[in-house]
Amino acid sequence: MRLDMASLGRSNGTLWFVVFALMNLSACASTPDQITWIENGKTTRAEIVSRFGDPDLVETTKTGTMVTYQSTASKRPLPPVEIPTVQPGPLGTTAVTSKPIERSLGSDDSTTPKSEWITHEIHIRYDENGVVQDAYH
Structure with a gap:
């Protein structure tokens, strides 16, 4: 053989x-479905924000507001940023200190409190009163 x-x-x-x-x-x-708890016509924007934090993208349309939450499973908090500054010291010497920089516009420092990490991109459509009309992955 x-x-x-x-x-x-x-x-x-x-x-x-x-x-x-x-x-x-x-x-x-x-993978658990993270939007099964959301009820169309009942769940409010405040409830969503308390659980997922602020959305990554907000679009306003004639029929309401569409928000998108992107996956946070791979995001890590950004390290603090400091800039060294040189200042004159006694007897002609210099002193170097670090000054922290505050993050702003477009930075994602993950300071918005979230009660859970988002594993899949989530899209939520609100009506003019901030009540969920539709939620999907």
């Missing part, structure tokens, strides 16, 4: 493909 290495490699590759595909499907199935 002769062992054909080419066919063995193909069947082994097929096996790895099936194992990889099953692992990906099981990972998707085990």
